[in-house]
Amino acid sequence: MLGLTDILARHDELKAIRAPVERQWREIAQLMCPEQEDMFTGNSRTNPAYDEIYDATTMQAAEAFSGGIYGQMTNPANNWFEFGLEDPELASYYPVKSWLWRQSRKAYGTFSPARSKFYSEAPGWFGDLGIFGLGTMYSEEIVGAGRFLDRAIPLGESYIDVDAEGDVDTFHRAFRLTGRQAKQKFPELDALGNQVNDRTTYDVIHAVCPNPEYDARRIGVHGKAFLSVYVAPQIKNFIRVGGYHRMPYHVVMWKRRPGRVYPVGPGHIARPEAAMLNEMERTHIVAAQRAADPTILAHDEDTFSPADYYPGNVIYGQVNERGQPLAQPLNSGANLQLSLDMSKERRDAIRQAFYFSVMQLVNRPQMTATEFLGFQEEYLRQMGPNLGRIQSQGLAPLIARRYDILAQAGQIDPPPPELENQPLQIEYTSPLAKMQKAGEAKATLQYVNGMQQLAAATQDIGVMDNVDGDAVAAVLHEAMGPPPSIRRDPAEVAKLRQQRAQIAARREQLVQDGQAAETEATRAHAAQAATLSTQREAGQ
Structure with missing residues (x-):
C-alpha cells in the first residue's frame, strides 16, 4: 500500500510534468481570467489585475464558449x-x-438541483476547458444524504498523468484547509489533539491512482480499481486510505497534443491576438487622452501656462501681428483609423478562436x-x-x-x-x-428533392414510390431535435392509416352502391317502358 513518501514522490513527478505549461497558463490567465492567475504563482493578490485589461472581447468570447457548450451538451x-x-x-x-x-x-x-450542484458547477468546468484546454470535475456520493457532491476543481489544484492509451489514470489534487476545516473533513484529526491548530493553514494532497493490489474478488480497499490516499505533509501520522470503483475526477480536454499530457484549448489560440489587442487598446486610450488634452507647443514659459488652459478662457497677446498663435497643440499626424481597423481584426480572430459566431447563432x-x-x-x-x-x-x-x-x-x-x-x-x-445526424438528414432531404425533380421532369409520379416517407420523417425528427411529442407513435400512425383506409373504402362502397342503384333504376325503367310498349301493341 502506498505511504506518505510514495505519494509525495509521485506528486513531485506530476508537478514536473505540469511545470512547462504553467507559464502559458499564467499568460492566458492574465488576459482572460485574472482571478485565476495566482493559482499558478502561489502568490495571492488582494484584487485581481482587471485594471490591466483594456478590452473585454476575450473574456466575453470565453464566457460565450462556456455557455454554448453548457447549453448544447448539459442544458437541464x-x-x-x-x-x-x-x-x-x-x-x-x-x-x-x-x-x-x-x-x-x-x-x-x-443531476437535479435538489440532489446535486452539477448544473451550477458545469459552467466552470467548461470555462476552464475553453480558456486552458482542460477542465476537471469531482463527483462523489454524500453517504446517507441521498445527494451528490459535484464540484469543478480549480486548475491550479489539478495534477494529472495518463496511461499508455492516453487516458487520465492518475489525479492529484493539492489544496489547502484551515485546521478547523481539516477537522470537519477528517474527524480522525481530533485524536491528534493540539497538533492541528484551527487557525493554521495546512497543505493537503488527494491522490487517486490505479490500485496496485486490485483484486475484483476481494472486498474493501483491495476490491477497488482506484486507490484513494489523503495526506497532509505538515500533520504527522495523518494518512487516509480508501478506494473507488471508478475514477471520481472527470477530466475533459479540448485538443490533445501527441506525446504531451496536457492539452491546448481555444485560449491558447486566442492568446497572441488577445495580448496584441490589449496593448493596442491601451494605446488607443492614450491617443484619445492626447486628442482630448493635447500637448501644447509654446515659445517659452511666459507664452502659455497650464493654468490658462481651460474652456472659455481668453488669453491676450498670444498671437503675432499676422494672427498666428504663439502656442498651439502638437499634431503627431498619426492615422488612428488604421489602428482601429487592426483592433477590429484582432477581435474577430479572438471570437473565431472561441467559436463565438457558432455559439451565438x-x-x-x-x-x-x-x-x-x-x-x-x-x-x-x-x-x-x-x-x-x-x-x-x-x-x-x-x-x-x-x-x-x-x-x-x-x-x-x-x-x-x-x-x-x-x-x-x-x-x-x-x-x-x-x-x-445533420449530415444524414441533409443528404436525405437532397435525395427527396432530387426524386421530386426527377418525377416532374419525366412526368412519372411513380418515381416517388422509391421514397419511404416514414423513414424520411424518422431521420429528420432525429436530426432537427423537436420534442418527442411532436412525432406520433408508429402504432398510432398505423391506426390512423387504417381508419383513413376504412373511410375511403366506405366512400368507394357508397359510390359503387349509388352506381348500382342507378343502373338498376335505369334497367327497371327500360323494362317498364318495354312492357308499356308491348301492351299498346296488343291493344291495337
Missing part, C-alpha cells in the same frame, strides 16, 4: 442522455425499452430547415472531434459512475431476462448529439 431544460443497447431492435422491445427509460430517468435525476428560430441542417454540419465540422472527446472522456465516465452508485445502493430495477450479458451504452440526446 433538455434530456441530454439516456441508456441504450448496441442492438436497436432489442432496445425497441417494449419491456426492455421501458426498463432502459426508467433507469435513465433515475440516473438523470441524480445556433438554433436561430428564423432558420429554414435546410439552413439549420447546413449550419449544424458546419458546427460539427469545426468542433465535432473536440466535442466528442468531452462526451467520451468527461460525461460518459460521470454518468457511468452515477449508475454504479445507484446499483450499489439497490436503486436499479432488476433487468428483464433479455438483457442478460447485454452491456448498456450511453446515448446522448442533447442538441449537440442530434447535430451528429
Whole structure:
C-alpha cells in the first residue's frame, strides 16, 4: 500500500510534468481570467489585475464558449442522455425499452438541483476547458444524504498523468484547509489533539491512482480499481486510505497534443491576438487622452501656462501681428483609423478562436430547415472531434459512475431476462448529439428533392414510390431535435392509416352502391317502358 513518501514522490513527478505549461497558463490567465492567475504563482493578490485589461472581447468570447457548450451538451431544460443497447431492435422491445427509460430517468435525476450542484458547477468546468484546454470535475456520493457532491476543481489544484492509451489514470489534487476545516473533513484529526491548530493553514494532497493490489474478488480497499490516499505533509501520522470503483475526477480536454499530457484549448489560440489587442487598446486610450488634452507647443514659459488652459478662457497677446498663435497643440499626424481597423481584426480572430459566431447563432428560430441542417454540419465540422472527446472522456465516465452508485445502493430495477450479458451504452440526446445526424438528414432531404425533380421532369409520379416517407420523417425528427411529442407513435400512425383506409373504402362502397342503384333504376325503367310498349301493341 502506498505511504506518505510514495505519494509525495509521485506528486513531485506530476508537478514536473505540469511545470512547462504553467507559464502559458499564467499568460492566458492574465488576459482572460485574472482571478485565476495566482493559482499558478502561489502568490495571492488582494484584487485581481482587471485594471490591466483594456478590452473585454476575450473574456466575453470565453464566457460565450462556456455557455454554448453548457447549453448544447448539459442544458437541464433538455434530456441530454439516456441508456441504450448496441442492438436497436432489442432496445425497441417494449419491456426492455421501458426498463432502459426508467433507469435513465433515475440516473438523470441524480443531476437535479435538489440532489446535486452539477448544473451550477458545469459552467466552470467548461470555462476552464475553453480558456486552458482542460477542465476537471469531482463527483462523489454524500453517504446517507441521498445527494451528490459535484464540484469543478480549480486548475491550479489539478495534477494529472495518463496511461499508455492516453487516458487520465492518475489525479492529484493539492489544496489547502484551515485546521478547523481539516477537522470537519477528517474527524480522525481530533485524536491528534493540539497538533492541528484551527487557525493554521495546512497543505493537503488527494491522490487517486490505479490500485496496485486490485483484486475484483476481494472486498474493501483491495476490491477497488482506484486507490484513494489523503495526506497532509505538515500533520504527522495523518494518512487516509480508501478506494473507488471508478475514477471520481472527470477530466475533459479540448485538443490533445501527441506525446504531451496536457492539452491546448481555444485560449491558447486566442492568446497572441488577445495580448496584441490589449496593448493596442491601451494605446488607443492614450491617443484619445492626447486628442482630448493635447500637448501644447509654446515659445517659452511666459507664452502659455497650464493654468490658462481651460474652456472659455481668453488669453491676450498670444498671437503675432499676422494672427498666428504663439502656442498651439502638437499634431503627431498619426492615422488612428488604421489602428482601429487592426483592433477590429484582432477581435474577430479572438471570437473565431472561441467559436463565438457558432455559439451565438445556433438554433436561430428564423432558420429554414435546410439552413439549420447546413449550419449544424458546419458546427460539427469545426468542433465535432473536440466535442466528442468531452462526451467520451468527461460525461460518459460521470454518468457511468452515477449508475454504479445507484446499483450499489439497490436503486436499479432488476433487468428483464433479455438483457442478460447485454452491456448498456450511453446515448446522448442533447442538441449537440442530434447535430451528429445533420449530415444524414441533409443528404436525405437532397435525395427527396432530387426524386421530386426527377418525377416532374419525366412526368412519372411513380418515381416517388422509391421514397419511404416514414423513414424520411424518422431521420429528420432525429436530426432537427423537436420534442418527442411532436412525432406520433408508429402504432398510432398505423391506426390512423387504417381508419383513413376504412373511410375511403366506405366512400368507394357508397359510390359503387349509388352506381348500382342507378343502373338498376335505369334497367327497371327500360323494362317498364318495354312492357308499356308491348301492351299498346296488343291493344291495337
